[in-house]
Amino acid sequence: MKNLILKMADDALIIGHRNSEWTGIGPLLEEDIAFSSMSQDKIGHAWALYRILNEELGGEDPDKAAFNRSVKDFTCCHLVEYPIGEFDFSLVRHFLMDKAEFHRYDLLLQSSFLPLVNLAKKVKGEIKYHVMHADTWMQQLANGNEESKARIQSALNLVYPIAFSLFEKQDDEQAVIEQKVFVGEDVLKSIWVDDIANRIKEFGLTIPSSIDSSAHLGGRKGYHTDHLEPLLKEMTEVFAIDPNAEW
Amino acid sequence: MYGNTFMTAEEAKQMDQTQDNPQKLIAFEARIERGEKIEPGDWMPVDYRKQLIRMIEQHAHSEIVGALPEGTWITRSPGFKRKLALIAKVQDEIGHGQLLYSACETLGKTREEMLDDLLSGKSKYSNVFNYPAKTWADMAVIGFLVDGAAIVNQVINSKGSYGPYCRALERICFEESFHLKQGHDNFVFLATGTNVQREMVQEALNRWYIPLLHFFGPSDKTSVHSEKLMKWKIKLATNDDMRNQFLDQYVPKIREVGLTLPDEKLKKNLETNKWEFSDPDWDEFYRVVNGDGPCNKERLEVRRFAEEQGRWVRQALVNPQDKYVTPFA
Ligand SMILES: [Fe+2]
Numbered sequence: 371m372k373n374l375i376l377k378m379a380d381d382a383l384i385i386g387h388r389n390s391e392w393t394g395i396g397p398l399l400e401e402d403i404a405f406s407s408m409s410q411d412k413i414g415h416a417w418a419l420y421r422i423l424n425e426e427l428g429g430e431d432p433d434k435a436a437f438n439r440s441v442k443d444f445t446c447c448h449l450v451e452y453p454i455g456e457f458d459f460s461l462v463r464h465f466l467m468d469k470a471e472f473h474r475y476d477l478l479l480q481s482s483f484l485p486l487v488n489l490a491k492k493v494k495g496e497i498k499y500h501v502m503h504a505d506t507w508m509q510q511l512a513n514g515n516e517e518s519k520a521r522i523q524s525a526l527n528l529v530y531p532i533a534f535s536l537f538e539k540q541d542d543e544q545a546v547i548e549q550k551v552f553v554g555e556d557v558l559k560s561i562w563v564d565d566i567a568n569r570i571k572e573f574g575l576t577i578p579s580s581i582d583s584s585a586h587l588g589g590r591k592g593y594h595t596d597h598l599e600p601l602l603k604e605m606t607e608v609f610a611i612d613p614n615a616e617w
Numbered sequence: 618m619y620g621n622t623f624m625t626a627e628e629a630k631q632m633d634q635t636q637d638n639p640q641k642l643i644a645f646e647a648r649i650e651r652g653e654k655i656e657p658g659d660w661m662p663v664d665y666r667k668q669l670i671r672m673i674e675q676h677a678h679s680e681i682v683g684a685l686p687e688g689t690w691i692t693r694s695p696g697f698k699r700k701l702a703l704i705a706k707v708q709d710e711i712g713h714g715q716l717l718y719s720a721c722e723t724l725g726k727t728r729e730e731m732l733d734d735l736l737s738g739k740s741k742y743s744n745v746f747n748y749p750a751k752t753w754a755d756m757a758v759i760g761f762l763v764d765g766a767a768i769v770n771q772v773i774n775s776k777g778s779y780g781p782y783c784r785a786l787e788r789i790c791f792e793e794s795f796h797l798k799q800g801h802d803n804f805v806f807l808a809t810g811t812n813v814q815r816e817m818v819q820e821a822l823n824r825w826y827i828p829l830l831h832f833f834g835p836s837d838k839t840s841v842h843s844e845k846l847m848k849w850k851i852k853l854a855t856n857d858d859m860r861n862q863f864l865d866q867y868v869p870k871i872r873e874v875g876l877t878l879p880d881e882k883l884k885k886n887l888e889t890n891k892w893e894f895s896d897p898d899w900d901e902f903y904r905v906v907n908g909d910g911p912c913n914k915e916r917l918e919v920r921r922f923a924e925e926q927g928r929w930v931r932q933a934l935v936n937p938q939d940k941y942v943t944p945f946a
Pocket residue numbers: 618680709710713789793
């Protein structure tokens with residue numbers, strides 16, 4: 371169960387970090403603000419999850435867990451690690467990821483582990499808005515002009531296979547399922563695949579046909595893209611100045 | 618965040634030559650005298666509109682350019698609490714930009730036009746943002762003192778005569794008070810922290826002292842006065858008065874935590890009730906205003922990059938005009 375919560379926390383922290391990078395450079399001021407506020411939500415979710423680990427399961431202090439761990443110990447998936455790229459990349463990632471987050475928290479409402487149920491109740495409401503935001507922009511850009519449509523389709527071709535990294539199983543998954551903490555990644559994945567397929571059709575886009583996601587797996591076991599280490603270095607830069615100080 | 622508006626001699630001369638309908642002008646000035654707010658559809662002198670556009674636009678640019686130096690520290694903020702606070706703060710600043718662009722649009726200039734003028738260098742933003750935020754301690758100094766200075770200015774301006782600008786400023790000032798609290802918390806935390814932290818914040822303070830003095834614009838002795846700006850309540854306090862008010866409020870708070878300011882002459886004259894300080898290098902001020910500061914290029918390049926990289930998105934919006942309807946308030 372710890373692994374499940376930790377990977378959720380790591381995913382939220384790293385995508386929150388990435389989305390915060392849009393602050394000040396979005397295509398519209400409104401989008402700066404939107405990405406910035408979604409990143410606050412995500413970082414807030416990460417904080418809450420590390421707190422559950424800390425308070426309920428004997429884990430480290432949240433600031434230690436987030437800002438003082440080596441790259442090998444992170445279990446985020448590859449999807450969240452990639453740099454923000456251009457708006458098309460970030461938007462499609464946001465669309466694919468938040469749909470998965472939405473369904474994950476929806477499933478967690480049935481968890482046998484009460485702290486997760488309580489968190490899920492709160493978080494689901496926030497993620498609903500992230501999903502709405504993504505849907506609105508996907509719809510607009512997929513039906514904007516030739517260029518925007520082409521850009522969104524090619525970002526989708528690129529990101530869709532990577533998004534399967536979200537559902538990479540962890541070694542203790544069977545126990546998590548048996549204890550009814552979570553129904554498991556396969557269930558989540560199949561809900562997500564159907565939902566995404568419907569949406570993509572509505573937008574007038576197409577899902578890339580042959581998917582090989584194997585190259586994007588490993589994150590849950592500590593094997594990351596080259597992007598994570600510099601990200602963590604940046605994230606912990608100030609702590610490193612005086613590791614014994616509080617900040 | 619915004620410092621203060623000032624004019625070149627040339628601009629002031631031009632302004633004095635504009636002719637408005639004398640009767641309307643009398644009625645207009647009487648309204649201002651009575652403390653009424655001027656609203657977008659009302660008659661207003663040509664120069665009133667022009668100077669307001671200039672000032673509000675500069676203020677708006679200052680908010681979004683001001684978001685950049687702090688924005689670069691978001692990913693590096695130490696710990697959840699500081700990180701969330703900083704993202705929220707920078708987000709507010711961009712929201713301030715948005716509000717102010719809307720206020721300015723009521724005077725007839727679109728956001729796109731304003732952003733174009735920012736990139737071409739035709740319109741300016743607050744000088745203070747042309748200095749780099751070198752360390753984490755800069756977040757404390759900016760949040761506490763640059764925001765603090767901006768609040769002095771913005772509270773005064775919110776008593777001005779143009780309705781939409783005043784209303785935008787009231788909301789802005791409300792949010793700024795949180796920035797100040799956060800900045801102060803960070804500032805005191807570092808000042809009372811480990812030696813390393815204390816040195817960091819002192820070093821940052823030393824670097825920001827001159828830009829903070831410059832923040833309110835040239836001294837009254839040398840700057841071009843415009844009676845009209847004062848009479849029309851576009852400008853409500855002189856640069857020196859605002860600077861003095863700032864020093865009055867903040868120097869004690871800096872000294873209280875045992876930090877110093879790098880100016881031996883800085884002290885309050887108890888007879889005049891005014892602060893005295895070594896004259897900051899005004900040549901440097903003008904150099905930076907005119908584009909030759911440590912970060913002018915970088916700031917505009919980032920904005921240009923954002924504008925260019927995001928152009929396809931704006932063009933793809935089915936009806937981009939929807940986003941840019943002239944607002945009423
Ligand atoms: Fe502001």
